[in-house]
Amino acid sequence: MMINNPEIKELVGAVVKFAGDSGDGMQLSGTLFSEAAAKAGNDIATFPDYPAEIRAPINTIAGVSGFQVHVSSNRIYTPGDNCDFLVAMNPASLKINLKWAKPGCAIIIDFDTFDKKALEKAGYDSNPLENGSLADFKVIKAAISTQTCNVFMDLDIESKLAERSRNMFTLGIVLYVFNMQMESTIEYLKSKFSKNVASLSANTLALKGGYSYASTLSDLQTRVNILPAKLVKGKYRTITGNTATAWGLLAASERSGRQIFLGSYPITPATDIMVELAKYKSLGAIVFQAEDEIAGICSAIGASYAGSLAITTTSGPGLSLKSEAIGLAVMTELPLVIIDVQRAGPSTGMPTKSEQADLYQALFGRNGECPVVVLASSSPADCFYAAYKAAKIAMEHMTPVILLSDGYIANGSQLFKIPAVADLAEIKPLLAEANDPDFKPFHRDPITLVRKWALPGTEGLRHRVGGLEKENNIGNVTTDPQNHQLMVDLREAKVQKVADFTDPVKLIGRPEGDLLVVSWGGTMGAMKTSVEAVQNDNKKVSLAHFENIMPLPRNTADVFKNFRKILVCELNSGQFVNYLRMTHPEYHYQQFNKVQGLPFMISELISKYNQILEQK
Amino acid sequence: MNVQNKFTNLTIERSSVPLSKEDFVSDQMVRWCPGCGSHAILNSVAQVFPKIGYKKENFMIVSGIGCSSRFPYYVNTYGFHGIHGRASAIATGVKIANPRLSVWIATGDGDSMAIGGNHFIHIVRRNVDVNLLLFNNQIYGLTKGQFSPTSPIGTITKTSPQGTIEHSFNPGELVIGSQGTFFARVIDTNQKMMTEVMFEAARHDGTSVIEILQNCVIFADKAYANITSKDLRDDHQLHLEHGKPMIFGKDKNKGIRLNGTQLEVISIGREGVMSDDILVHDQYQIDRGIHLMLAQMTPPDFPVALGVIRSAPFSTFDDQIEDQIKVAKSNGKYHTVDEVLNSGDVFVID
Numbered sequence: 001m002m003i004n005n006p007e008i009k010e011l012v013g014a015v016v017k018f019a020g021d022s023g024d025g026m027q028l029s030g031t032l033f034s035e036a037a038a039k040a041g042n043d044i045a046t047f048p049d050y051p052a053e054i055r056a057p058i059n060t061i062a063g064v065s066g067f068q069v070h071v072s073s074n075r076i077y078t079p080g081d082n083c084d085f086l087v088a089m090n091p092a093s094l095k096i097n098l099k100w101a102k103p104g105c106a107i108i109i110d111f112d113t114f115d116k117k118a119l120e121k122a123g124y125d126s127n128p129l130e131n132g133s134l135a136d137f138k139v140i141k142a143a144i145s146t147q148t149c150n151v152f153m154d155l156d157i158e159s160k161l162a163e164r165s166r167n168m169f170t171l172g173i174v175l176y177v178f179n180m181q182m183e184s185t186i187e188y189l190k191s192k193f194s195k196n197v198a199s200l201s202a203n204t205l206a207l208k209g210g211y212s213y214a215s216t217l218s219d220l221q222t223r224v225n226i227l228p229a230k231l232v233k234g235k236y237r238t239i240t241g242n243t244a245t246a247w248g249l250l251a252a253s254e255r256s257g258r259q260i261f262l263g264s265y266p267i268t269p270a271t272d273i274m275v276e277l278a279k280y281k282s283l284g285a286i287v288f289q290a291e292d293e294i295a296g297i298c299s300a301i302g303a304s305y306a307g308s309l310a311i312t313t314t315s316g317p318g319l320s321l322k323s324e325a326i327g328l329a330v331m332t333e334l335p336l337v338i339i340d341v342q343r344a345g346p347s348t349g350m351p352t353k354s355e356q357a358d359l360y361q362a363l364f365g366r367n368g369e370c371p372v373v374v375l376a377s378s379s380p381a382d383c384f385y386a387a388y389k390a391a392k393i394a395m396e397h398m399t400p401v402i403l404l405s406d407g408y409i410a411n412g413s414q415l416f417k418i419p420a421v422a423d424l425a426e427i428k429p430l431l432a433e434a435n436d437p438d439f440k441p442f443h444r445d446p447i448t449l450v451r452k453w454a455l456p457g458t459e460g461l462r463h464r465v466g467g468l469e470k471e472n473n474i475g476n477v478t479t480d481p482q483n484h485q486l487m488v489d490l491r492e493a494k495v496q497k498v499a500d501f502t503d504p505v506k507l508i509g510r511p512e513g514d515l516l517v518v519s520w521g522g523t524m525g526a527m528k529t530s531v532e533a534v535q536n537d538n539k540k541v542s543l544a545h546f547e548n549i550m551p552l553p554r555n556t557a558d559v560f561k562n563f564r565k566i567l568v569c570e571l572n573s574g575q576f577v578n579y580l581r582m583t584h585p586e587y588h589y590q591q592f593n594k595v596q597g598l599p600f601m602i603s604e605l606i607s608k609y610n611q612i613l614e615q616k
Numbered sequence: 617m618n619v620q621n622k623f624t625n626l627t628i629e630r631s632s633v634p635l636s637k638e639d640f641v642s643d644q645m646v647r648w649c650p651g652c653g654s655h656a657i658l659n660s661v662a663q664v665f666p667k668i669g670y671k672k673e674n675f676m677i678v679s680g681i682g683c684s685s686r687f688p689y690y691v692n693t694y695g696f697h698g699i700h701g702r703a704s705a706i707a708t709g710v711k712i713a714n715p716r717l718s719v720w721i722a723t724g725d726g727d728s729m730a731i732g733g734n735h736f737i738h739i740v741r742r743n744v745d746v747n748l749l750l751f752n753n754q755i756y757g758l759t760k761g762q763f764s765p766t767s768p769i770g771t772i773t774k775t776s777p778q779g780t781i782e783h784s785f786n787p788g789e790l791v792i793g794s795q796g797t798f799f800a801r802v803i804d805t806n807q808k809m810m811t812e813v814m815f816e817a818a819r820h821d822g823t824s825v826i827e828i829l830q831n832c833v834i835f836a837d838k839a840y841a842n843i844t845s846k847d848l849r850d851d852h853q854l855h856l857e858h859g860k861p862m863i864f865g866k867d868k869n870k871g872i873r874l875n876g877t878q879l880e881v882i883s884i885g886r887e888g889v890m891s892d893d894i895l896v897h898d899q900y901q902i903d904r905g906i907h908l909m910l911a912q913m914t915p916p917d918f919p920v921a922l923g924v925i926r927s928a929p930f931s932t933f934d935d936q937i938e939d940q941i942k943v944a945k946s947n948g949k950y951h952t953v954d955e956v957l958n959s960g961d962v963f964v965i966d
Contacts, residue, residue: 282948
């Protein structure tokens with residue numbers, strides 16, 4: 001074999017997309033590539049793009065599963081828009097992903113799979129490798145399938161096992177292209193297959209085989225080198241949003257001394273929070289898989305009454321089912337964390353696609369005057385802090401808190417600087433003391449308006465709560481008109497007062513200017529990247545990204561008043577902007593919306609900013 | 617079996633002083649209709665709680681919505697008046713979060729057989745250690761008289777002016793079909809039996825369902841007349857007692873016998889039938905066959921079985937959760953959140 005010795009080119013960053021059939025193991029190749037890059041000191045952000053079907057028919061468009069990795073020597077906040085490198089394991093994955101490839105994108109193709117039948121299944125009339133349709137790209141044809149089998153030719157390894165190692169062979173090629181080491185991947189394989197020697201040796205051989213095969217690829221003209229990013233000193237790991245959410249809750253449980261009770265029903269894309277928490281029984285975390293969404297939240301409400309850090313996790317359709325019970329938690333003034341990992345709706349919608357369209361539901365989706373605290377997570381790593389904050393507010397303010405995450409950040413991953421639990425803010429729930437002669441179930445702290453948490457089993461505190469309106473202070477059932485008005489006002493004021501204890505909204509950029517871009521939740525990465533890009537272009541643009549939605553930060557109006565124009569960007573038809581029009585009607589808001597189940601592209605945001613800046 | 621005569625549940629702390637009915641009297645006005653069967657249930661609970669003997673702070677009553685579900689306000693314990701149908705789900709959370717509470721559910725045939733049917737079968741299936749008082753009056757009372765899932769077929773109500781055209785649930789069948797470990801049936805007017813059965817329920821580890829045939833004087837008065845009326849009750853009621861033959865009738869001359877795979881009513885002394893042929897009740901039997909047949913018996917061919925029909929020993933959901941946590945705490949990999957955060961692939965930038 002000829003060794004090709006391609007030149008090595010230095011790049012600031014690159015977006016790599018691994019795409020293949022659902023069974024091809026592209027999620028793993030992508031994840032391990034991002035781990036190797038992180039180990040090499042790069043900043044990374046990833047996003048899996050997988051179909052709802054577990055195994056759609058082989059070689060069809062419906063079965064394509066992708067995993068995008070952004071690696072950089074700068075700090076990055078998104079998995080990137082379009083890709084610089086595309087790995088296509090079959091014709092269908094090429095066909096569906098070509099629209100995300102930048103001009104000049106290097107496409108590594110397993111051309112063994114480009115037979116007549118597979119091309120037909122993907123809906124190709126002619127072979128794109130032969131008809132010139134890929135002229136704008138650098139196509140790197142690799143015989144991945146046959147070469148993977150060749151690795152095992154003289155070895156006593158089942159052909160099935162060899163076939164399944166194609167993803168490791170491919171990863172070997174990509175690691176070679178990116179001039180990265182194989183060590184971290186080999187370490188991973190060793191721990192994963194510690195009890196399966198055959199799989200370990202097959203995967204390791206395939207990885208090494210791919211790496212050395214890549215050096216013979218005549219289509220490979222250049223290799224890439226990405227220098228380490230300048231990161232703040234410390235310990236790091238990669239983390240997905242759902243894992244970070246689960247860990248934030250664990251940390252809140254440890255800091256508050258309140259045992260976790262999670263009552264949930266599996267639903268995409270929230271299930272992984274539950275799966276993650278179920279691993280930590282040794283920390284006392286109780287995970288109750290309920291018979292439905294309603295039982296999930298109701299069991300959590302029961303556990304909350306009994307003194308647990310009570311949580312329920314769900315997605316939009318599940319939040320709909322939980323509405324009545326959220327009202328019960330509001331009425332009984334019990335702490336409860338409700339996590340909605342949003343997906344494209346309405347109804348079943350597009351379960352694996354992301355959206356921010358549950359905001360109205362979180363704010364308003366209940367009967368009666370029914371205020372709850374609404375927070376949003378900004379990024380995969382921020383999910384940790386957002387979940388911690390949600391638990392802290394719920395327990396210290398005796399209120400349900402809805403935390404909005406979304407499928408994009410929940411499944412995406414990025415670098416996470418590991419905090420020490422002792423450095424996190426204290427959590428001090430206000431517990432009623434045994435035999436307190438003055439105990440009344442709805443007696444309130446004069447500053448926070450919070451009632452005390454009185455746990456069953458405690459001497460001298462027997463009392464009843466429930467969904468019926470209660471007399472303030474005393475807690476007896478009553479339909480007295482003035483009392484109802486008072487309780488409605490108190491419940492609202494209690495939630496509004498949370499803003500006295502939470503952070504102001506942070507401004508990225510100068511405190512005044514031509515355009516204030518406003519956003520919330522999981523779009524933070526794209527917003528920050530796009531605003532910083534126009535700032536570097538000397539435009540007077542700043543970003544206010546909201547994590548506290550209800551109540552809004554106290555400084556909201558102060559931030560808004562110093563800009564000529566305000567543009568609110570969100571992945572729905574304008575829910576946050578209308579909420580701002582309601583709460584801060586004195587400002588004029590323009591809006592930029594997208595409801596396609598896709599994240600914002602940085603390029604489309606930048607052109608929107610420029611368009612608005614040019615308007616008189 | 618020796619489980620009969622002691623409390624096996626040692627996790628709930630007992631009162632150091634003797635308690636009385638007064639310890640559980642609430643200061644709230646009881647607002648059920650005069651003559652409603654719920655008053656008798658309330659009275660039985662107030663009698664049995666001191667007898668059970670747990671510290672009064674360790675009792676917790678959870679309810680859903682409906683006439684029955686006002687119950688927590690009328691007993692001075694910790695209490696939670698939930699939302700329609702969800703008492704079982706709320707109680708599951710309470711019990712798992714704190715197994716050292718004696719958790720009681722007050723619910724009705726609408727609350728638990730209709731809107732909360734799903735939660736009902738699942739709490740039973742899991743065998744969460746709670747006691748569920750099912751006030752079955754075969755009608756929706758609080759919404760003023762619509763049929764319920766336990767109204768017999770043909771029942772005429774405001775929403776079924778020509779009579780209902782749907783089969784009714786038999787709660788006992790539902791419990792046993794859902795792998796239930798405890799099912800008892802009582803009549804609201806038999807306070808002695810009700811109190812005994814509640815005591816048995818408290819002693820049972822697992823979900824104890826007590827179906828109370830409760831008379832709604834306003835919307836379904838005399839719904840149980842064919843069981844409770846003076847002239848019929850002796851022939852239409854079978855009072856079960858563990859270890860005793862199933863004998864009933866005015867002259868105590870009728871019994872239940874197993875004939876092949878079916879139960880039958882026999883008259884003792886007639887056609888050579890001996891009292892040895894009569895089935896002896898074993899409430900602790902694991903096999904569900906006879907318990908199910910007993911729960912299914914209805915007049916006029918059979919008497920209605922009353923008392924504890926089934927009380928089979930099985931481990932409870934909440935005990936098993938505690939056990940799993942105990943095992944995880946001693947064998948588990950992580951004991952602090954810092955260990956979790958620093959697990960797996962961690963690297964240092966300096």
